[in-house]
Amino acid sequence: MKFTGLYEFTEAGLEAFRQAFDGELEEEAIDLTNDAIARKITGTTAFTVSDWASADEMATAILGSIGSVNIKALLGRKGVxxxxxxxxxxxxxxxxxxxxxxxxxxxxxxxxxxEDYQKGQRHLIRMPVLLKSSFGDAAEHLLIGSPSVPGELREQLTSQQDMFHESFQRVARLLYLEPGKMKLRRGAGGKGAGSSRRLAQVRKQLDVTWDLFALSPDQLLEKLPKEFDRFRLKASESAPL
Structure with missing residues (x-):
């Protein structure tokens, strides 16, 4: 589908959308050309829905259509x-x-x-756009999967607002992403030593002693315990932070 720009549902459109996905209304009954249902956002540019291979591709396409609109102005608009x-x-x-x-x-x-971060973090479109707009390539490890599957790393490494920091995400990207291959290293998921689940837990422990927001990616990487050594060694051979 191609559109002349990005649109947003009105209150009536948002309710019709909810009913359609709840099975109370046929999807075909939603008339996207009706101004009472959806209205174009002034300043946005052409947008095409494609068969994106990853959430990263999807977020990039959406951000490429925001035109002169500040993405921060759109994040709180549920209709979008x-x-x-x-x-x-x-x-x-x-x-x-x-x-x-x-x-x-x-x-x-x-x-x-x-403002409800726990719920907002789960949205399969808004969250990838927020991550991509906030961190750029530092969010690659969170967006490599299909748009329909958030993946374990995104769930583990964005579950708390304190994780929403570029230094932390750059460290996670360096630890878990195979450079140039857009795939995760073996053991990045799960519950094992050095996994993303463990990184989320260790971050809380380190936060008791250190102001993690004040640390550079290199400094944060150095403070991780020995269980991360197998990933840290590979990270040292990868591209710079």
């Missing part, structure tokens, strides 16, 4: 993310063999209030 969820539904919430969409928890598709 509802509209994007609806028009991108075949890629992000694909139909299964039984004919039903793979929706999962409601907050994966219906945008929560922006």
């Amino acid at each position: 993310w509802g509209w994007l969820s609806f028009v991108c539904r075949d890629v992000v919430y694909p139909e299964q063999k039984n004919g039903h969409r793979k929706l999962g928890e409601v907050w994966r598709w219906f945008p929560s209030e922006p």
Whole structure:
């Protein structure tokens, strides 16, 4: 699907979207050309829904269409993310063999209030856009999977607002992402030593002693315990932080 810009659902459109994904309304009943349902956001540019291979590609495409609009001005507008969820539904919430969409928890598709971080963090479109706009290539390890699957690393390494810091994410990217291959290193997920789950736990422990926001990626990397050595050694052979 191609659009002349990004749009946002009105309150009526957002309610119709919720009903459609809840199975109370046919998706075809939502008329995107009706101003009472959706309105173009002034200043945005052409947007095309594609079969993106990764959440990174999807976020890049959306950010490429914001035009003269500041992305921060859009993050709190639920109608924007509802509209994007609806028009991108075949890629992000694909139909299964039984004919039903793979929706999962409601907050994966219906945008929560922006100040509710725990719910907002789960949205499969807004969160990738937020990560990409905030961290650029430092978010690659969180966005390499299919748009429909957030992946364990994103869930582990964005579950707390304190993790939303570029130094922390650059360290995680260096530890777990195979440079140039856009795939995760073996053992990055799961519960084992040095895994992303352990990094999230160790971050809390380090935060008791250190102001992690004041540390550079190199300094933070040095403070990780020995269990991260197997990843740290590979990280030292990778591209600079």
